[in-house]
Amino acid sequence: MKAAQFFQFGAMALSVTFFASCSKDDAPAKPTIVSTTSANIDADVAGTNKFTLFSLAENKVIPNSDSATTKWDIGFRATTIIVNGGTSGPGNGAAQVLAGVYNDLNTAPEAGYVTDGTTKAITGWYNYNMETHVISPVTGKFIVLKTATGKYAKLEITSYYKDAPAAPSVTSVSRFYHFRFVLQANGTRNFK
Numbered sequence: 001m002k003a004a005q006f007f008q009f010g011a012m013a014l015s016v017t018f019f020a021s022c023s024k025d026d027a028p029a030k031p032t033i034v035s036t037t038s039a040n041i042d043a044d045v046a047g048t049n050k051f052t053l054f055s056l057a058e059n060k061v062i063p064n065s066d067s068a069t070t071k072w073d074i075g076f077r078a079t080t081i082i083v084n085g086g087t088s089g090p091g092n093g094a095a096q097v098l099a100g101v102y103n104d105l106n107t108a109p110e111a112g113y114v115t116d117g118t119t120k121a122i123t124g125w126y127n128y129n130m131e132t133h134v135i136s137p138v139t140g141k142f143i144v145l146k147t148a149t150g151k152y153a154k155l156e157i158t159s160y161y162k163d164a165p166a167a168p169s170v171t172s173v174s175r176f177y178h179f180r181f182v183l184q185a186n187g188t189r190n191f192k
Contacts, residue, residue: 033182033191040162041177043076051075051082056153056183070148074155076177079135081122084148086115091148095121102142102180108152108189109144121145125157133170135160152189155181 036059043052053062053072062072070091075082085093094113098105114121122143126135142156159178161168168174182191 033184035180035182037178037180039164039178041076041179043078043175043177045173045175049077051077051080053084056147056155056181057149057151057185073147073153074145078175079126079160080120081125081143082116083121083145085146086117086121088116088120089148092146092150093121093148095143095145097122097124097141097143099140100142101140102154102156105142105144105154106190106192108154108184108191110189113144113146126160134168134172135174136168147183151183151185151187152191153181153183154191155179 036056038054038059041052041054041061044050050064051067053064053067053075054060055062055071056073066072068090070084070089072084072089073091073093074084074095075088082088083093083095084091094115096109096112096114098109122145124138125141125143126137128135137157137160142154144152144154147153157177157179158164159168160174160176161178162173162176164178165172184190
């Protein structure tokens with residue numbers, strides 16, 4: 001009889017331990033994907049012919065003294081955008097411009113990425129109006145890129161003007177990027 005009771009007690013203890021270890025509190029947390037907005041990123045307003053280097057992971061401008069490192073992912077100079085890869089930097093950066101709805105892209109494409117070379121990987125993101133001399137991001141176009149360290153991000157430029165006026169004019173101060181982005185820091189291609 002004592003052996004049967006011992007067995008029952010042992011089975012109950014094992015069951016309690018198993019169910020306690022499967023509680024929701026102990027489940028690994030699902031990573032949160034955060035959309036980040038950056039505003040008034042100076043893209044060589046002073047005309048120095050230098051790129052403003054930007055880290056998506058840190059959401060900040062990186063000094064040009066770090067241009068030969070993987071501390072930056074994307075760079076801006078007037079309407080030219082570079083990625084940290086190919087001829088523009090030592091990283092694994094590559095990009096492509098996609099047409100569609102930014103919010104609808106839940107997974108970065110597997111292929112189609114281009115590194116900077118004789119031509120830059122990021123082109124065709126804006127329109128220039130010859131009458132008003134205004135540069136406007138093309139509606140429905142956004143950038144998907146691999147960062148310098150091989151992570152995936154999607155980025156949409158929302159304005160090219162200081163403080164992002166709703167209707168920029170020839171007198172609006174240009175070369176100030178506003179954009180939103182989502183960085184998938186865990187190395188997958190998923191944005192949801």
